[in-house]
Amino acid sequence: MRRETQNILLVLFGGALLKLALTGTYLRYVKPALQPWLVLTGVVMVLLAVVAIGRDLVTSRTGAAPPAGDHDDHGDHGGHGGSRSPWLLLLPVLAVFLISPPALGADTVSRSADSNTNRSEGAAARFAPLPGGDVVPMTVTDFVTRTAWDDSGSLDGRTVRLVGFVVRQDGVTHVARLVIACCAADASPVKVRLDGAGVDALVVDEWIEVTGEAVPGSATEETGYVPTFRVERVVPTAAPETPYEF
Amino acid sequence: MTITGEIRGPDRPPRGPARRWRITSLEVLCAVLLLALVFQDRLVRLLDVPQLRTASTVFVAVCVQAMPFLVLGTLVSGAIAAFVSPNVLRRLLPGNTALAVPVAGIAGVALPGCECASVPVAKRLMQQGVAPAAALSFLLAAPAVNPIVLVSTAVAFRDAPMMMPARFVGSLLTAVVMGWLWTRFGHAGWIAERALRALPERTGESRWAVFAETARHDLVQAGGFLVLGGVVAAAFGVLVPVSWLETLSGQIVLAVVVMALLAVILALCSEADAFVAVSMTALPLLPRLVFLVVGPAVDVKLIALQAGAFGRSFAARFVPATFVVAVLCAVGSGLVFLGGAA
Numbered sequence: 224m225r226r227e228t229q230n231i232l233l234v235l236f237g238g239a240l241l242k243l244a245l246t247g248t249y250l251r252y253v254k255p256a257l258q259p260w261l262v263l264t265g266v267v268m269v270l271l272a273v274v275a276i277g278r279d280l281v282t283s284r285t286g287a288a289p290p291a292g293d294h295d296d297h298g299d300h301g302g303h304g305g306s307r308s309p310w311l312l313l314l315p316v317l318a319v320f321l322i323s324p325p326a327l328g329a330d331t332v333s334r335s336a337d338s339n340t341n342r343s344e345g346a347a348a349r350f351a352p353l354p355g356g357d358v359v360p361m362t363v364t365d366f367v368t369r370t371a372w373d374d375s376g377s378l379d380g381r382t383v384r385l386v387g388f389v390v391r392q393d394g395v396t397h398v399a400r401l402v403i404a405c406c407a408a409d410a411s412p413v414k415v416r417l418d419g420a421g422v423d424a425l426v427v428d429e430w431i432e433v434t435g436e437a438v439p440g441s442a443t444e445e446t447g448y449v450p451t452f453r454v455e456r457v458v459p460t461a462a463p464e465t466p467y468e469f
Numbered sequence: 470m471t472i473t474g475e476i477r478g479p480d481r482p483p484r485g486p487a488r489r490w491r492i493t494s495l496e497v498l499c500a501v502l503l504l505a506l507v508f509q510d511r512l513v514r515l516l517d518v519p520q521l522r523t524a525s526t527v528f529v530a531v532c533v534q535a536m537p538f539l540v541l542g543t544l545v546s547g548a549i550a551a552f553v554s555p556n557v558l559r560r561l562l563p564g565n566t567a568l569a570v571p572v573a574g575i576a577g578v579a580l581p582g583c584e585c586a587s588v589p590v591a592k593r594l595m596q597q598g599v600a601p602a603a604a605l606s607f608l609l610a611a612p613a614v615n616p617i618v619l620v621s622t623a624v625a626f627r628d629a630p631m632m633m634p635a636r637f638v639g640s641l642l643t644a645v646v647m648g649w650l651w652t653r654f655g656h657a658g659w660i661a662e663r664a665l666r667a668l669p670e671r672t673g674e675s676r677w678a679v680f681a682e683t684a685r686h687d688l689v690q691a692g693g694f695l696v697l698g699g700v701v702a703a704a705f706g707v708l709v710p711v712s713w714l715e716t717l718s719g720q721i722v723l724a725v726v727v728m729a730l731l732a733v734i735l736a737l738c739s740e741a742d743a744f745v746a747v748s749m750t751a752l753p754l755l756p757r758l759v760f761l762v763v764g765p766a767v768d769v770k771l772i773a774l775q776a777g778a779f780g781r782s783f784a785a786r787f788v789p790a791t792f793v794v795a796v797l798c799a800v801g802s803g804l805v806f807l808g809g810a811a
Contacts, residue, residue: 408706
């Protein structure tokens with residue numbers, strides 16, 4: 224592959240990273256903390272390419288003078304000047320600019336085990352009291368952890384609001400979120416079984432805001448720590464900017 | 470990887486007396502971009518299947534997540550090429566290779582990043598005259614024993630505090646044993662000649678120019694292989710149903726083997742794998758430790774990067790050996806640190 228082509232690929236790839244980081248699309252793929260690093264990486268990639276292009280232009284303009292840079296390049300590339308591997312750099316570029324894959328959703332959940340991962344096994348976790356108010360907004364992760372491990376009954380009689388997407392597994396409707404530690408490749412699902420009129424009509428992968436109550440004692444080992452949620456109200460909602468929980 | 474194929478390629482078009490327009494990679498790139506733009510809708514529709522959507526998201530995620538580390542690695546590699554003379558390195562490392570191996574392994578603590586960063590650095594170290602055994606020991610140790618990985622392991626396994634030391638010892642042991650094995654049985658001829666060839670003396674060129682050019686070159690080469698690893702990891706992520714892991718809970722030997730293989734094909738970032746391992750509660754701790762020790766040493770992403778940097782002949786020998794050594798070291802370390810809990 225020619226040097227010029229390599230440099231163009233670098234600019235494109237760096238540009239793709241910058242686009243993801245600056246438009247917020249990166250949240251579909253990685254955790255928020257990575258944003259500054261993505262910007263930096265994009266800038267460095269573009270800079271390395273631009274420096275190389277600039278130096279090539281200068282050497283070609285000075286013409287006949289034995290160009291040290293050019294000569295070195297051949298020395299450096301000689302063994303693998305014909306390498307085709309850089310072509311692969313085009314794949315993520317096309318994926319980001321043309322396809323822009325969506326955040327993971329119901330497909331990933333139904334591919335995983337039909338249970339919640341039991342995050343605080345054995346830990347006598349102490350839970351802070353829930354905030355006051357009629358409706359308590361909670362993350363699905365918090366809700367699942369509390370229903371499974373909080374023995375104080377802090378959720379009893381409390382109305383809770385959850386936001387997630389709809390998943391249907393074996394005819395049972397769930398509201399679910401994916402939890403990531405680093406990037407979407409390590410996503411693991413948390414889900415809550417929905418119980419109430421009309422939940423069967425919900426569309427898979429649609430984002431919803433559900434209000435209701437936990438059925439006490441529903442998150443046990445037998446249910447795979449998937450609590451049941453008695454639904455009072457379901458409202459379709461827009462996908463949140465940060466699709467994952469952490 | 471194909472070394473000679475394309476060099477001959479451009480000669481094929483008939484050469485007229487006048488300068489003929491030749492098809493180079495530049496024109497091919499333009500054509501590909503143009504076609505992709507024209508057929509964008511069709512492409513998007515083609516990929517609109519749940520499995521393919523999931524796979525493409527995982528693919529982009531792996532690339533995006535790993536790229537900062539790869540760039541860090543190539544910048545360090547460029548800096549070593551430009552600013553650290555082979556003499557300095559020789560003075561830093563013990564002359565005795567058997568002694569240099571553990572020192573290089575422990576030096577891995579200083580490179581905070583996942584495995585993608587360590588391949589270009591290890592290659593550069595070899596080119597600057599560091600013994601291959603020591604460089605390989607560094608390559609295996611760096612992604613697993615650096616502070617960020619250890620802290621994230623400790624955080625993920627709050628309920629099993631011995632997991633962190635068990636991982637540290639298992640990974641360091643893997644790196645050192647592989648280094649010593651290479652000293653005893655290794656053959657420099659297995660490593661592609663280009664990986665060992667010292668950089669040509671660059672007279673009349675500033676160190677910054679050397680730095681920029683080395684980093685750019687390493688990035689282009691390694692980046693392609695990283696993408697290849699991402700493709701494989703995404704495909705396996707969709708094809709391998711993780712749900713049957715639970716059926717393994719009773720069979721410890723089978724669980725160890727399966728988790729070791731899973732570490733290879735999932736190619737998780739070493740800073741995140743602990744969080745995945747902690748969620749596999751159906752399994753005992755020992756197979757999960759094997760997952761954590763094997764992952765940073767051998768995975769599809771790393772295999773692609775190593776084959777690219779050191780050649781296929783090297784990877785074909787080094788990768789299986791590392792796999793076996795890593796499993797054994799992990800089991801040994803697990804029996805010592807986790808004991809009954811395993």
